Structure formats: C-alpha cells, structure tokens
Amino acid sequence: MTLLAVRAIDVAIFGTLGGLWIGGAIFIVVLYRWIIRFERNNPPDDGASVIPTAPVTEAKDRNRAAVGLSAAVSR
Amino acid sequence: MLSTLLAVSDRIANQDAIALSPTVGWWMLAVALAIVLVFASYADLWRRWWMTKEDPRGIAVFRIVFGFFVLSNINGMWEYFEFLYTGEGIFPTAVAREVFAREQFAGFGDGVGDEPWGFFDAAAWWQFLKGPKYSLLFFWDSPAFFWAHLAAFEIAGLCLILGFRTRIAAFATWFLMNSILWRNALAWEGTELVYRTFLVYLVFARSGHAYSVDNWLRCRKLRKQGRLSERDGDGGGAGVAPSSAHPQGLEAIYRLIPSWPRKLIMLQLATIYLTTGMLKTGGVWMAGDSLYYAMNLDHFYRLPPQLLASYAGTTVLRAMTWAVKIGQTMFPLVIVGLVIRFALREKLAPLSSGRRWLARAAFATLVAASAGVAYTVWPVHYTGGIGAGTFVGAWVGLWGALWLVWRKLEHRPIVVSRIFGRALVKPVIIDRAWVARWFLGRRVWLVWHIAFHAHIFTLMSVGQFQTGMLSATFAFLEGREIASLLRDVGHRLGRWHVPFIPASVVRGEPVLPAEDPRLPSLQRNPTSLPLWAVLTGVAGVLGGVLVRVALAPKWDFRWIWVATVVFLAGVLWARARANRDAVAPVPGPSAARTPAPWSYGVVGRFVLGVMIAWHLTAVATWLMPEKDSLQAFRGPARNVFATWLTRTTTDQGWGMFAPNPPRSNVFMKVLVTDANGEVWDMRSDVYAEERKPIPWVWNDRIRKMNRRIIGGESGGGDWYRKWYARWQCRQWELDHDGVPAKKVELVKLSYKIPSPEQVAKHGYYIPEELLARTGTESVEYTEHCGSAVIGQLPNAIREREGLPPRPAGEIHPWVKHRRAAWERKHAPN
Numbered sequence: 001m002t003l004l005a006v007r008a009i010d011v012a013i014f015g016t017l018g019g020l021w022i023g024g025a026i027f028i029v030v031l032y033r034w035i036i037r038f039e040r041n042n043p044p045d046d047g048a049s050v051i052p053t054a055p056v057t058e059a060k061d062r063n064r065a066a067v068g069l070s071a072a073v074s075r
Numbered sequence: 076m077l078s079t080l081l082a083v084s085d086r087i088a089n090q091d092a093i094a095l096s097p098t099v100g101w102w103m104l105a106v107a108l109a110i111v112l113v114f115a116s117y118a119d120l121w122r123r124w125w126m127t128k129e130d131p132r133g134i135a136v137f138r139i140v141f142g143f144f145v146l147s148n149i150n151g152m153w154e155y156f157e158f159l160y161t162g163e164g165i166f167p168t169a170v171a172r173e174v175f176a177r178e179q180f181a182g183f184g185d186g187v188g189d190e191p192w193g194f195f196d197a198a199a200w201w202q203f204l205k206g207p208k209y210s211l212l213f214f215w216d217s218p219a220f221f222w223a224h225l226a227a228f229e230i231a232g233l234c235l236i237l238g239f240r241t242r243i244a245a246f247a248t249w250f251l252m253n254s255i256l257w258r259n260a261l262a263w264e265g266t267e268l269v270y271r272t273f274l275v276y277l278v279f280a281r282s283g284h285a286y287s288v289d290n291w292l293r294c295r296k297l298r299k300q301g302r303l304s305e306r307d308g309d310g311g312g313a314g315v316a317p318s319s320a321h322p323q324g325l326e327a328i329y330r331l332i333p334s335w336p337r338k339l340i341m342l343q344l345a346t347i348y349l350t351t352g353m354l355k356t357g358g359v360w361m362a363g364d365s366l367y368y369a370m371n372l373d374h375f376y377r378l379p380p381q382l383l384a385s386y387a388g389t390t391v392l393r394a395m396t397w398a399v400k401i402g403q404t405m406f407p408l409v410i411v412g413l414v415i416r417f418a419l420r421e422k423l424a425p426l427s428s429g430r431r432w433l434a435r436a437a438f439a440t441l442v443a444a445s446a447g448v449a450y451t452v453w454p455v456h457y458t459g460g461i462g463a464g465t466f467v468g469a470w471v472g473l474w475g476a477l478w479l480v481w482r483k484l485e486h487r488p489i490v491v492s493r494i495f496g497r498a499l500v501k502p503v504i505i506d507r508a509w510v511a512r513w514f515l516g517r518r519v520w521l522v523w524h525i526a527f528h529a530h531i532f533t534l535m536s537v538g539q540f541q542t543g544m545l546s547a548t549f550a551f552l553e554g555r556e557i558a559s560l561l562r563d564v565g566h567r568l569g570r571w572h573v574p575f576i577p578a579s580v581v582r583g584e585p586v587l588p589a590e591d592p593r594l595p596s597l598q599r600n601p602t603s604l605p606l607w608a609v610l611t612g613v614a615g616v617l618g619g620v621l622v623r624v625a626l627a628p629k630w631d632f633r634w635i636w637v638a639t640v641v642f643l644a645g646v647l648w649a650r651a652r653a654n655r656d657a658v659a660p661v662p663g664p665s666a667a668r669t670p671a672p673w674s675y676g677v678v679g680r681f682v683l684g685v686m687i688a689w690h691l692t693a694v695a696t697w698l699m700p701e702k703d704s705l706q707a708f709r710g711p712a713r714n715v716f717a718t719w720l721t722r723t724t725t726d727q728g729w730g731m732f733a734p735n736p737p738r739s740n741v742f743m744k745v746l747v748t749d750a751n752g753e754v755w756d757m758r759s760d761v762y763a764e765e766r767k768p769i770p771w772v773w774n775d776r777i778r779k780m781n782r783r784i785i786g787g788e789s790g791g792g793d794w795y796r797k798w799y800a801r802w803q804c805r806q807w808e809l810d811h812d813g814v815p816a817k818k819v820e821l822v823k824l825s826y827k828i829p830s831p832e833q834v835a836k837h838g839y840y841i842p843e844e845l846l847a848r849t850g851t852e853s854v855e856y857t858e859h860c861g862s863a864v865i866g867q868l869p870n871a872i873r874e875r876e877g878l879p880p881r882p883a884g885e886i887h888p889w890v891k892h893r894r895a896a897w898e899r900k901h902a903p904n
Binding site: 007009010011012013014016017020024027028031032034035038041042 | 377378379380381382383518522525526529530533534555556559560563769770839
C-alpha cells in the first residue's frame with residue numbers, strides 16, 4: 001500500500017542513487033584497469049625520483065606504442 | 076583513536092577534566108617531542124620528501140580544476156553580492172569595520188560627527204597593517220567598486236586557470252578572494268576554509284610550469300632561439316646539458332618544480348579528514364544515523380529523500396555513516412602509504428645504528444606517551460566500559476603487533492599463491508611496497524574520497540565544498556601519472572575523432588618526459604644539518620616551551636626559538652663553507668638511479684625546512700579539540716601560532732556535522748509590520764514553496780545565512796540578528812517609496828525529524844505536512860525600525876532614488892568616538 005502512495009519525485013532519488021552506484025562501479029573498474037596497466041608500463045619502485053617518462057634516445061629508436069592504451073590495444 | 080576518545084566528553088564544563096589538563100599537557104608535549112625525534116632520525120627522508128623537485132604536471136592540473144571552482148564558489152553567491160559585500164547591504168561600511176575588524180580599525184575615523192574619514196596617524200595605519208583582514212571592501216564598498224573588485228577577481232582567476240602570469244595571477248586571486256570574504260563572514264561555510272587553505276598553497280607552487288599559456292609562450296620563444304629540447308630532437312623534450320653542439324644546452328619543455336606545495340595540499344586534505352572524523356563523536360554518529368539526518372535536512376537535499384530514507388535508514392544508511400566516519404579518520408593512511416612508497420623509491424641509505432635506535436626509542440616514547448594521555452583522561456571521558464589498564468595494554472599491544480608485522484613484511488614477505496583453492500598465475504608477494512600500494516594506497520583511499528563526495532554532491536546541494544575537495548584529488552597524482560592519464564584519455568577521444576586532440580596524442584606516442592634530473596644546472600649541493608645540530612635545535616625548542624611554562628617570563632619566550640634557529644643557521648653556514656666545492660656527482664646516462672634534484676640551494680632549503688616545521692606544528696596545535704582536558708594549554712599554545720595562521724589564511728576548523736548533525740529542520744521567517752500595522756511574511760526560507768525548487772540544482776547561500784542568524788546550528792550567530800533586522804528595515808523603506816516599516820521580527824521555525832526507526836515502522840513523512848502539524852515558532856528578535864541604529868535608509872540613497880530626505884533626527888547613525896579612544900590609548904604618559 002505504501003508503494004502506491006509513492007510520488008514520481010520520490011522515485012527519482014532511487015534512480016539517482018542507483019545511477020551513482022552503477023556509474024561508480026563502472027568508474028572503479030575502468031580506473032583499476034588503468035592503474036594496473038599503468039604500473040605494468042611504469043614500474044613504480046624503480047628507484048628513480050623523477051622518471052623521464054620516455055627514454056632519452058633518438059626519435060627513430062623510440063617505440064611509439066610502448067605505453068598507454070595503444071599498448072593495451074596491441075596486446 | 077586517542078583523539079577520538081579525547082573528543083568524547085560532556086559539553087558541560089568538566090571540572091575534573093580541567094584539573095587533569097596540565098598533566099595531559101605534559102603527556103602531549105612528550106608525544107610531540109617523540110614525533111619530532113622520529114622525523115629527526117629519518118632526517119634524510121624528511122629532506123627528500125619536502126625539498127626535492129618534481130614533474131610540474133600534477134599541480135598544473137590541480138591549478139586548472141581548482142582555479143575554476145575558486146571562481147565558481149564566489150560566483151555562487153551572486154544573488155547576495157550587494158547584500159553581503161557592499162555598503163548598501165546588511166553591513167554598511169562603518170559597521171563592517173567595527174564588527175569584523177575592530178582592532179585593525181581602532182585608529183580609523185568613519186567620517187561621522189566630528190571625526191574625519193581615514194586613519195588618524197601612522198600608528199593607526201600600522202594597526203591596520205598588522206592584519207589579518209586585508210579587505211579593500213572595508214575602505215571602498217559602493218556597488219560600483221564591488222563590481223570592479225569582482226571583475227578583477229574574475230580576471231585574476233581566469234589567468235590562473237589559463238596559466239597566464241601564473242604566480243601573479245595566483246597571488247591576485249588569493250588576495251582578491253579573501254578581500255571579498257573578509258568583508259562579511261555571514262555566508263561562510265566550511266567551503267570557504269577549504270578554498271582559503273588550498274589556494275594559499277597553490278600560490279606558492281610553480282603551477283604555471285605546465286599546461287599554461289606561460290609555458291607555451293616560453294617554449295615558443297626558446298624554439299625560435301633554438302634552445303628548446305623537443306620530442307623528436309636532442310633530449311626528447313627533457314633538456315640537454317651544454318655541449319659543443321648546444322653551448323647553452325637545451326631547455327626542457329616541463330621544468331621540474333619544488334614539490335612541497337603539492338605535498339602540503341595532500342597533507343591538508345588528510346588533515347581535514349582526520350580532524351572532522353575525530354570530532355564526529357556524538358551519539359548520532361555512533362548509532363550510525365548521521366547520514367539519515369543529513370539527508371533529511373530540508374536545506375540540503377536535491378530530491379526528497381524521505382521515501383528512500385524510510386527504507387534504508389536503519390540498514391544501508393547506517394553502514395554508509397560508519398563508512399564515512401571510519402574513512403575520514405583513516406584517510407591519513409594514504410599519506411603514510413605515499414611516504415613509504417617515496418622512501419622505497421628513493422632507496423635511501425639504511426639508517427646508521429645510532430639513528431635506528433633513536434627512531435626506535437622515539438616510537439616507543441610515542442606509544443607510551445599517547446598511552447599516558449589516554450590513561451590520564453580515562454576517568455573523565457567516555458570509555459565504553461573498558462578499564463584504563465585494559466585500553467593501555469591493548470594500545471601498546473596493537474603497536475607492538477604492527478611493528479612485528481612491519482618487520483615480517485620486510486624480511487619475510489607473505490607469498491599468496493592460491494586464492495579460494497585456485498592457484499594464481501603469478502603469486503602475489505605481500506611486502507611493504509604491496510601494503511603501501513593497496514592497504515595504504517591511493518587506489519583505496521582516493522576512491523573512498525571520490526565516492527564520499529560523489530554521494531554528497533549527488534544527493535545534497537551544498538555548493539562548491541565537494542568540488543573543492545575533489546579538486547585536491549589531482550594533487551595526489553604525480554606529473555607522469557596525470558600526463559599518462561590525459562594522454563590515454565586523449566588517445567581514446569582522438570580515435571573517436573573528437574577535434575582538437577594533438578596529433579602526437581592521437582598517434583599514441585609516449586608522454587613527454589619531464590626535465591632530465593641529470594642536468595648539471597639543477598641543485599645537488601648535499602650540505603645539510605648534522606644530527607647533533609638537529610637534536611640541539613629540538614632541545615632549543617623544548618627549552619623555550621619549558622621556560623614559558625615554568626618561568627612565564629615577561630619577555631616573549633619565542634626569542635629562545637629565534638636564537639635556536641640562528642644557531643642552526645650558523646652551523647649550516649659553517650658546513651656549507653666547508654663543503655662549498657662539494658657537489659654530488661651527476662649520474663651518468665646509464666645510472667640506474669637518478670635522485671631528484673633539490674628545490675633550492677642550502678639557504679633556501681634551511682628557510683623552507685624551518686617554515687614547514689613551524690607551519691605543521693601550527694596547524695596541529697590549532698586543531699587540538701576544544702576539550703576540558705586540554706584547557707590548561709590549548710589556548711596559550713594556539714596563541715603562539717595565531718598570527719601566522721590567520722595571516723596566511725590557514726587558520727582552520729573542520730567540525731562539519733560534529734559532534735552530531737542537526738536533528739531538526741530549522742528555518743528563519745521574517746515578519747515585517749508596515750506603517751499601517753499590517754504584518755507581511757517575507758517568505759525568506761524553504762518553508763515557502765517558491766524557496767524550495769525540486770530538484771535543487773544550484774546552491775543558495777540564504778539557507779546557511781538563515782541558520783546562522785536564527786540559531787539553526789552551533790551558536791555564535793545571535794549577534795547577526797539585529798543587523799539583519801535593520802537591513803530588512805532599510806530594504807523595506809527602499810522598496811516602499813521611502814515609507815519605513817514599524818518593526819521587523821525574526822522568527823525561528825522548526826520541526827523535529829522523525830528517527831530512522833519511526834519512519835521504518837510508520838512509513839515516510841512529507842516535510843511540509845510535518846512542519847504544519849508539528850512545527851514550532853518563536854520570535855527570536857524584534858527590531859523597531861524607527862529607533863534602531865542604522866535602521867533607516869540614509870538620505871544619500873533616498874536622494875538617489877528620488878525620495879524626499881528624512882529629518883536628521885529621524886536617522887540614527889552609529890557614532891563610535893574612535894578618535895577619542897585612540898588618543899586616550901596613545902597619549903604620552
């Protein structure tokens with residue numbers, strides 16, 4: 001009976017909170033995938049305080065798809 | 076835990092607790108000393124953490140995001156700009172000077188009566204300059220001036236976001252924002268504290284070294300001169316040392332910057348959480364009902380939560396409440412994790428035997444002294460039925476166990492090869508690095524932080540508090556992390572053919588490196604204070620405290636601290652002279668490890684070291700909870716740092732919804748009786764339908780102001796009532812062809828929110844219906860417009876509006892006779 005008395009505006013908050021939780025879960029999954037991929041490509045504890053993100057080499061020697069999403073895609 | 080226990084006490088003055096406060100003070104001094112000695116024993120780590128340079132891209136993103144919300148926060152008050160910040164609003168200029176900055180303007184004439192407008196003499200100027208409220212709006216606050224001031228603020232903020240003349244823009248944004256805020260504190264929320272503290276740290280950061288117009292212009296200029304290291308050129312963008320090919324060397328695109336402002340921002344966020352978590356000690360928090368009550372505050376919810384709250388109030392919302400309480404208190408673990416990871420990454424030389432034993436002794440003292448605090452205050456605080464001895468035993472045992480676990484993680488890490496009976500492809504090694512990454516890691520605590528604020532932001536309309544706090548998330552990301560993140564997102568967008576994505580990003584090329592830490596131009600002078608000098612410094616600071624407490628000299632005891640600093644400076648100077656030719660060798664290209672360079676030279680590092688130690692002590696002291704068991708020393712200790720914190724706008728307090736959230740909905744109703752005796756309801760709060768838009772998108776500061784004025788939250792706002800009522804008098808006169816009202820009444824309207832159990836049992840309630848049925852009304856303040864001081868529209872405004880002037884006798888100015896008081900005070904004896 002209580003449910004019959006529910007207004008549309010009351011239901012909106014369920015949708016809001018539900019959307020937040022679903023969106024949040026997707027965000028966490030995407031974030032953790034990115035973190036794990038980032039750490040795989042950038043070892044966190046390699047002893048360098050400031051890590052040149054790309055090795056300082058001649059341009060032609062560099063592997064363009066060594067990091068980032070491209071690397072993941074290529075795998 | 077310790078501070079939580081301290082914070083749980085009665086609101087009524089507890090004489091037994093007050094009697095114990097001197098003993099508690101000595102114990103807490105021992106705690107502070109132990110903490111300092113821990114840092115002293117790990118001095119190299121301390122130095123490396125605070126004094127080294129880093130990639131500028133992390134703080135640059137923080138600058139952009141936070142700068143945007145700095146503007147948004149001030150702009151969110153647009154409906155009340157003239158009401159709050161001009162002489163035609165609630166506080167005419169002279170009143171604002173008196174109620175908000177009386178001491179500073181003690182030697183300032185308002186131009187009323189026979190007093191001239193302006194400072195009486197040079198001493199009066201000096202009195203103002205002593206601060207802390209440096210607002211231009213205390214001098215000039217016509218609507219025209221305010222709008223010009225606001226425009227200047229907006230331009231400064233925009234320059235900050237764009238990174239154009241970034242340092243100047245950051246300072247101007249900080250100054251102009253505070254100039255606005257100091258003018259009137261009526262609308263202040265915790266939000267303002269967040270923006271003031273974070274922004275001042277940003278001022279000190281070289282945040283314009285990346286993602287900025289400044290850096291773009293710099294690179295363009297260097298490129299023209301052939302002095303820029305570029306992606307496809309020598310150095311790959313990271314810079315090149317001078318050589319025969321490049322006599323001046325090539326400069327990096329992203330120069331390294333001092334890391335300490337970003338680290339202070341991280342620490343500040345952890346401080347906010349720790350403080351507010353520890354202060355949330357009331358019964359409602361402990362019962363898990365805080366989120367339920369917070370959601371049901373009519374001043375906050377975006378959508379009516381009553382139905383959801385009736386279903387979830389005793390289950391999901393309780394779990395979420397405890398998740399908030401625990402998360403806030405534990406959030407500083409993320410700093411512990413970051414420091415541990417930093418230490419592991421730096422691969423510092425192992426501590427010498429002496430330092431190792433000093434660290435152990437200091438940790439043991441820390442545990443013992445903190446146990447001493449708990450043992451001392453046990454008889455006068457909530458204890459949950461646990462005996463003092465039991466608690467102390469558990470406390471010491473906990474730290475002993477943690478120490479053993481920590482040793483095990485170093486020497487014999489845990490190897491997990493199977494989970495739920497299934498063999499892992501690759502065993503997980505749980506060592507210190509793993510614990511720092513996971514249990515103490517950003518991936519846990521920042522996700523909690525984002526989730527916490529996402530919930531508040533989605534469910535409640537509380538302005539830019541969440542956005543400011545969420546901005547700080549970016550300060551936890553290092554430059555290479557943020558650069559990779561942006562590049563990956565940009566790469567994905569580029570594949571979707573989103574325009575304006577740089578070609579290198581679309582192609583998926585690696586992120587540009589930051590400045591090569593091996594460049595010879597960077598600071599590497601290793602001179603530092605020896606341990607004996609640091610310990611002497613600690614003894615000097617401790618000596619100052621002891622002299623203050625035991626002897627209470629007439630002279631300022633802080634001169635002992637000054638002498639200590641001078642002594643340390645002398646030691647450092649001697650060592651720097653002895654080592655002036657010694658610099659750490661520059662690692663070669665094949666070196667496995669390249670330490671980050673120092674941010675500054677020897678002198679700069681010393682000054683920064685002293686300032687950071689001072690500032691951290693100041694904030695920690697300032698945030699001691701207002702408990703009877705701290706009464707003997709809390710006030711005097713805070714006074715030592717008050718000047719520093721108030722002038723740097725880092726004075727702070729984070730008792731949001733603490734110790735308990737409100738459990739009633741409180742509104743302010745304004746009733747005006749006109750010249751004919753008819754009473755008008757000004758419909759000034761959300762009890763009026765038109766004041767309560769659903770869904771509630773944009774924040775409206777009237778709700779905070781109403782609560783502050785009428786007493787809807789923790790006290791201290793009563794004095795606003797008369798000024799608000801007088802403004803209503805003036806406004807009525809202005810809006811009604813110059814005919815004044817008879818009186819203004821401020822009415823407190825409230826109703827109790829049903830408990831979670833009640834709504835779970837009887838179903839949800841409708842706020843309007845509950846207010847009408849159970850609400851109470853009480854007149855809290857009455858102002859008679861005819862006789863009120865500054866309760867009449869000034870003749871200058873009447874004239875501007877084409878209204879006839881009122882006889883001088885009908886207008887009641889506020890004459891303060893400051894000049895006579897000033898001359899009496901400064902008369903030669």
